Amino acid sequence: CAVRHYKFDVVMKNTTRLCSSKPIVTVNGKFPGPTLYAREDDTVLVRVVNHVKYNVSIHWHGVRQLRTGWADGPAYITQCPIPTGQSYVYNFTITGQRGTLLWHAHILWLRSTVHGAIVILPKRGVPYPFPKPHKEAVVVLGEWWKSDTEAVINEALKSGLAPNVSDAHTINGHPGPISSCPSQRGFTLAVENGKTYLLRLINAALNEELFFKIAGHKLTVVEVDATYVKPFKIDTVVIAPGQTTNVLLSADQSSGKYLVAASPFMDAPVAVDNLTATATVHYSGTLANTPTTLTAPPPKNATAVANNFINSLRALNSKQFPALVPQTIDHNLYFTVGLGINPCPTCKAGNGSRVVASVNNVTFTMPTTALLQAHFFNISGVFTTDFPANPPHKFNYSGTPPTNLQTTTGTKVFRLAYNSTVQLVLQDTGIIAPENHPVHLHGFNFFTVGKGLGNYNPKTDPQNFNLVDPVERNTIGVPAGGWVAIRFRADNPGVWFMHCHLEVHTTWGLKMAFLVENGKGPNQSLVPPPSDLPKC
Ligand code: C2O
Incomplete structure (x- = not known):
């Protein structure tokens, strides 16, 4: 196992979406932020340097952080936030996990733009418990607000009412080719006929559960929240904020362009952002002017579609990856x-x-x-x-x-x-x-x-x-x-x-x-805090 070093500079960056620009808080100037790669058993050191006017903290969502709560990240729960001009090194080891997770800011509403993927590969030499994909792609779903998200929530807290919803959903940071501002074409996944692709889906949105589907293709679900599941085929995935889902896409059409759609799921009579984010699956050899095969997203209250996905999930529970369900309860x-x-x-x-x-x-x-x-x-x-x-x-x-x-x-x-x-x-x-x-x-x-x-x-x-x-x-x-x-x-x-x-x-x-509480045996206690832990 290795030690992986990352530097996350939290900086403002003027960013254009929906044909208008605003300064947003980012990691290294990117929206979504950089992907963090590690292997199971690796130690990860991320130096987070705060260059913005807000206090900042970063959470490694789903990383177990065995005995290293100091690196978990939620502000005022496991650490005081990192003040402007200061830095903190998140130091943790990936133990007994492999798959897709996400990292995000864990203070105020900064995670609207401060988020990215965590890809944990299996230990060297250990294969996936499913056919090896030809290629892999990270697909981060999110939201875009035209106004500043801190202003959105502050306004709501003042009024006592619900905050505004976002102005668009995004796929890898873009509303996509079918949006109110189609000049930014959005994310394109290039595929070859006959090959299989592993898509690492992440819902990084603040407030929206999302449906995800691809025109003309079924998806084979193989993992959620960095745990393997019994593979099953489905048309539409549902994914809540904070959740991740790995799916295999077999490029089984001969050619063409196919629409990818991420749309809201909300089974309550509350306001949502009704817009569908789009992207494109593009087969190699397809002419540029070929029309895209479209797909209709499920209606936002399609509970049956959501349940069809949720109720199909079972732990893989193999010899190598057993489901260690507690059989008694304290x-x-x-x-x-x-x-x-x-x-x-x-x-x-x-x-x-x-x-x-x-x-x-x-x-x-x-x-x-x-x-x-x-x-x-x-x-x-x-x-x-x-x-x-x-x-x-x-x-x-x-x-x-x-x-x-x-x-x-x-x-x-x-x-x-x-x-x-x-x-x-x-x-x-x-x-x-x-x-x-x-x-x-x-x-x-x-x-x-x-x-x-x-x-x-x-x-x-x-x-x-x-x-x-x-x-x-x-x-x-x-x-x-x-x-x-x-x-x-x-x-x-x-x-x-x-x-x-x-x-x-x-x-x-x-x-x-x-x-x-701490246990009594060796290696059953919280480790002491690192010396650079921020102070309140
Ligand atoms: Cu406490 Cu992903 O969050």
């Missing part, structure tokens, strides 16, 4: 996730109230000292350990809002003993509207053992859980008006954030943290 947790309304006397547009979000009726308050530092150095008064294992008011999902939408606030964490096993049921409240929440857990992969609609029933639902080959992920959609059950082993000491990966919901407070 902590049986039930968390409600959803939106609510709190009073806000200054919110004029919101009529004296504001939208908030919560987990078990707690709207998480960001601390001003990083939780991991407070934990490691025993600084009191930063957080409390009374995060409830169940909602304080018994929750009953009936599809109609209960009368009390209000939440309490606090910086509460849930404490887990080292190596304890956790079953966590995440129940969508649908109080304002049933809405799919893609919940991301830092520091762990988990197994998705069950899901359903309506209320979770603790007596009958576990009888149907899949404890054999459930898909292993780091980000899971809690179904609109339903629940999902996950299991994981708390084998990673530290403080680990869990939140909805729709950035607007994170901002509103749909977040909490687990505190995993």
